[in-house]
Amino acid sequence: MKMKRYRIATIPGDGIGPEVMSAAVSVLETLAENRNLALEFVELQAGDKTKAETGVALPEETLRGVEQSDACLFAAVGETAKEVILPLRQGLDLYVNLRPAKVYPNVPHVGGDVDLVIVRENTEGLYRMIGDRGPDWGVSMRVITRRASERIARFAFDLARRERRRRVTCVHKANVLDTTCGLFVETCRNVAAAYPEIEYEEMIVDACAMKLILTPGHFDVLVTTNMFGDILSDEAAGLVGGLGMAPSGNIGEKHAIFEPVHGTAPDIAGRGVANPLAMILSAGMMLEWLGERDAAAAIEEAVIKVLRKGETLTPDLGGSARTEEVAAAVQREL
Ligand code: NAI
Ligand code: MG
Numbered sequence: 001m002k003m004k005r006y007r008i009a010t011i012p013g014d015g016i017g018p019e020v021m022s023a024a025v026s027v028l029e030t031l032a033e034n035r036n037l038a039l040e041f042v043e044l045q046a047g048d049k050t051k052a053e054t055g056v057a058l059p060e061e062t063l064r065g066v067e068q069s070d071a072c073l074f075a076a077v078g079e080t081a082k083e084v085i086l087p088l089r090q091g092l093d094l095y096v097n098l099r100p101a102k103v104y105p106n107v108p109h110v111g112g113d114v115d116l117v118i119v120r121e122n123t124e125g126l127y128r129m130i131g132d133r134g135p136d137w138g139v140s141m142r143v144i145t146r147r148a149s150e151r152i153a154r155f156a157f158d159l160a161r162r163e164r165r166r167r168v169t170c171v172h173k174a175n176v177l178d179t180t181c182g183l184f185v186e187t188c189r190n191v192a193a194a195y196p197e198i199e200y201e202e203m204i205v206d207a208c209a210m211k212l213i214l215t216p217g218h219f220d221v222l223v224t225t226n227m228f229g230d231i232l233s234d235e236a237a238g239l240v241g242g243l244g245m246a247p248s249g250n251i252g253e254k255h256a257i258f259e260p261v262h263g264t265a266p267d268i269a270g271r272g273v274a275n276p277l278a279m280i281l282s283a284g285m286m287l288e289w290l291g292e293r294d295a296a297a298a299i300e301e302a303v304i305k306v307l308r309k310g311e312t313l314t315p316d317l318g319g320s321a322r323t324e325e326v327a328a329a330v331q332r333e334l
Contacts, residue, residue: 003036003037003038004036004037004038004292005038005039005040006037006038006039006040006070006071006290007040007042007068007069007070008028008039008040008041008042008069008070008071008072008073008286009041009042009043009044009065009066009068009069009071009072009073010025010041010042010043010044010072010073010074010075011043011044011045011046011047011062011066011072011073011074011075011077012043012075013046013047013074013075013076013077013078013084013264014047014048014049014076014077014078014264014269015076015078015263015264015265015266015269016075016076016262016264016265016268016269016274016323017047017075017076017077017264018075019269019272019274019276019323020075020076020260020274020275020276020278020279020323021073021075021279022324022327023276023279023280023323023324023326023327024073024276024279024280024282024283024327025041025073026324026327026328026331027280027283027299027302027327027330027331027334028283030331030334031295031298031299031334034334035294035295035298037292037295042065042069044061044062044065044066045059045062046058046059046062046077046080046084047077047078047080047084048077048078048079048080050062050080051080051083057077057080057083057084058080058083058084058087058088063087063088063091063092066088066092066255066257067092067255070290071255071256071257071258071286071289071290072255072256072257072258073257073258073259073279073282073283073286074088074257074258074259075259075260075279076259076260076262076263076264076265077263077264078263078264078266081263082129086127086129088250088257089122089123089250089257090123090128092252092254092255092257093123093252093253093255094122094123094250094251094252094255094256094257095121095122095123095148095151095152095155095251095252096119096120096121096122096152096155096249096250096251096252097118097119097120097121097122097226097229097230097233097248097249097250097251098117098118098119098120098159098248098249098250098251098285099117099118099120099229099233099236099237099246099247099248099261100115100116100117100118100247100248100285101114101115101116101117101118101233101236101237101239101240101246102114102115102116102240103115103240103241104240104241104245104303104304104307105304105307105308106307106308106310106313106317107240107241107245107307107317108241108317108318109239109240109241110213110238110239112216112217113217114216114217114219114236114239114240115220116216116219116220116221116222116236117159117163117165117220117221117222118222118224118229118232118233118236119152119155119156119159119221119222119223119224119229120152120224120225120226120228120229120230120233121148121149121152121224121225121226121229122226122229122250123148123226124143124144124145124148124225124226125142125143125144125180125225125226125227126140126141126142126226126227127226127227127230128141128142128143130143142177142180143180144179144180144181144183144184144225145183146183146187149183149184149187149188150187150190150191152223153170153187153188153191153192153223154191155251156168156221156223157191157192157194157195157198159221160195160198160220160221161195161197161198165198165220165221166198166199166220167198167199167200167201167219167220167221168192168195168198168199168200168201168220168221168222168223169201169202169203169208169219169220169221169222169223170184170185170188170189170192170200170201170202170203170223170224171202171203171204171205171208171222171223171224171228171229171232172184172185172202172203172204172205172224172225172228173204173205173206173228174204175204180225181225184225185202188200188202188223189202205224205228205232208222208232209231209232209235212232212235212236212239213235213239216236216239233246233248233261234261237261241317242316243260243261243262243278244262244274244275244277244278244314244316244317245275245277245278245281245317246260246261246262246278247259247260247261247278247279247281247282247284247285248260248261248282248285249282249285249286249289251289256286256289258282258283258285258286258289259279259282260278260279260281260282261278262278272322272323272324273314273315273322273323274314274323275314275316275317275323275326276314276323276326276327277303277307277326280299280303280327280330281299281300281303283299284296284299284300284303287299298334299330299334301333302330302331302333302334303330305333306326306329306330306333309329311329312325312326312328312329313326314326
């Protein structure tokens, strides 16, 4: 059998970024050795440190490097996040932000048995950054188009079909934001008609925020606009044990960038105690997107085994292990 080759761009960034990135790369290297996979890693610069050194947070060659790779792993950048992530998402047209929230064994959490996926529109809404500021006022424009709403709704329903999920919930605020959310809901409803086997419902965002806490098990696939998806996905991460366990993907037609939901964690950076599992699970999502479903499943199974044993956990999960010890434990399970 011919060996599959992939070129993977890595952007370690700032703070705990490089710590969790090296953990994930070492796990991927072990996985590749045991399988018919060849992974070539190309490290690219972006973030606060890059800006201090070169004057720009996202150098042109980093954007080109991501474009020339098969997929990209991104850890975290600090204060320059909006100069790095937004241009990457919008510049590469990564129109889906996919954020699963799932309860893993031995992870302290508040909710019940949660296994949901948030499908967030990633290119428009309030994050198009169109606005103006005077001394005593500020204006932000919220952009919603039928094209972007339709492709995000299709992605959500296709995912539900592929993963045999039962329900898609469209989350909106059309009762107040009738122009923008009105168009979003109308478009989702039209797309839903093409997937009769999947239950479809609509929910207003504030009620949804409450129901996520009271009855998280109700939810399966949620599809929503950019900012609502940003906020609800952090809430969902909180339900399943916090940011150390929350992976995500930014996915387009041709390119994709996978990243933990967390940031640079300045309070623990440099101490070697960051939880690398969100980054490692993001690497698993990347393999799934590349079509390497067995390899992706192997990563998740190895993570679950480490959690079940409960011997090698970072402080956020109640343990005392270091980042590289958790990575080594995952490698042993592979
Ligand atoms: P944060 O996610 O960096 O940290 C929030 C809290 O969660 C902190 O107490 C931190 O210690 C903890 N935490 C986060 N990841 C963890 C991990 N892997 N293991 C253990 N504990 C973890 O969010 P915060 O503090 O709001 O932002 C810090 C910096 O990160 C800011 O400069 C912000 O702009 C940037 N940021 C970057 C993001 C990105 O690159 N995608 C996303 C969010 C924030
Ligand atoms: Mg966020």
